[in-house]
Amino acid sequence: MTAILDIELVRTFHAVARIGKFSAAAEQLHKSPAAVSVHIQRLEAVAGGRLLNRDNQSVSLTALGKRLLLSTTELLSTHDRVLADLHGNHLAGRITLGVPDEYAAHVIRDILPTFAAAWPNVVLELKTAPSDSLRDQVQRGKLQAAVIAQARGQLTMQAQFLVATTPIWVGPANKSLASMDPLPLAVHAAQCPYRQAMVASLKQSGRRWRVVLDSPSNQAVSACVEAGLAISLIDRARVTESMQILVGLPVIPEHEVVFVRSPSSDGDEAVDLLSQAMQQHFRL
Structure with missing residues (x-):
């Protein structure tokens, strides 16, 4: 019997892969965690192998899972466009x-x-x-x-959770700046939660710093770090080959990206x- 790729199973898989946690994906999909697990198991049966590596904290994609995610992204978009056309x-x-x-x-x-x-x-x-x-x-x-980033659990009116993000300290890949006193910083705009988290954590830890770059541009902040001029705080997913993750600096709490209206x-x-x-x- 020819296997059939159920679009609802694919949508559940995409939600888990994007969010990284079964419980949060279940909340977004308005399903129980058990139902999400069943959907993944059914999709793995069709795919012929394990799609996710799971532990108590989060999930990550297997090689097969990465292939399926890539090959079904356009499928979901096409499916939604067809429905829109049918509804006029x-x-x-x-x-x-x-x-x-x-x-x-x-x-x-x-x-x-x-x-x-x-x-x-x-x-x-x-x-x-x-x-x-x-x-x-x-x-x-x-x-x-x-679309906004905020500290995890922050109350926001009419907020819809999109994805969790882990802010981390980064510096240039070929240069050590984390031990400098004061720390050279590339900081985001004044109304960015990452700038607020950076300053608050350094004040609490008693570390001194100086601002090398103050910019609303994420590209400018990244370029400053890669050039070896400063360290900064960015999403873990945005670390480039020209950066290194720094240890020994204050741990920043998890943040989240939400859609507010x-x-x-x-x-x-x-x-x-x-x-x-x-x-x-x-x-x-």
Whole structure:
């Protein structure tokens, strides 16, 4: 009998792979952890092998899992576009969306084109700014929605969890800067939670620092680190070959990326659909 790839199983697998935890994926999918486990087991039976390495804290992809994730990404996008076409292009509207600089390229390149193709009559207007600034603009109704980073568990109105992220200290790959006094820092914009976490942790530990670069640009911060001028705090997933992870510095608590929306967007079908697209396709 020919095996059939169930789209619901694939969607569950993508959620677990993106979020990295069964419990958080189950919460996002509105399923029980047991149901998510069953979905993965059924998909592994079809795939012919283990897709995930699991421990008590998190999950990681096996070689087979990486292949399946890569080969089914476009499948999910195509499936959603077909459904949108079947339901017609009647939906129209305008969404003002905020995205931090560090996630802007991913959202613009990997998520919004599919959304725009499915809903061509929905006008998108984008703004990049630090997370705290975007949250404030959503709260004041200046933006309808935003993707923001925040400390894990921070209460935010109308927030939809997208993915957990672990901020880590990084320095240049071929140069040791972590023992310098004061520490040379490349810091993010004032309203970025990573800048706040950096400063608070160094103050608490009694370490001195000096600012080499103060920039709202994630690319500028990364370039400063890679050039050997400073150390900084970035998502673990964004460490490059020209960087090294630093030890001996204050441990930064886990953060999360969430999709927030203004109270005025309640019941807005276009924002609802954008929220779904972010949940399904956002990854670090």
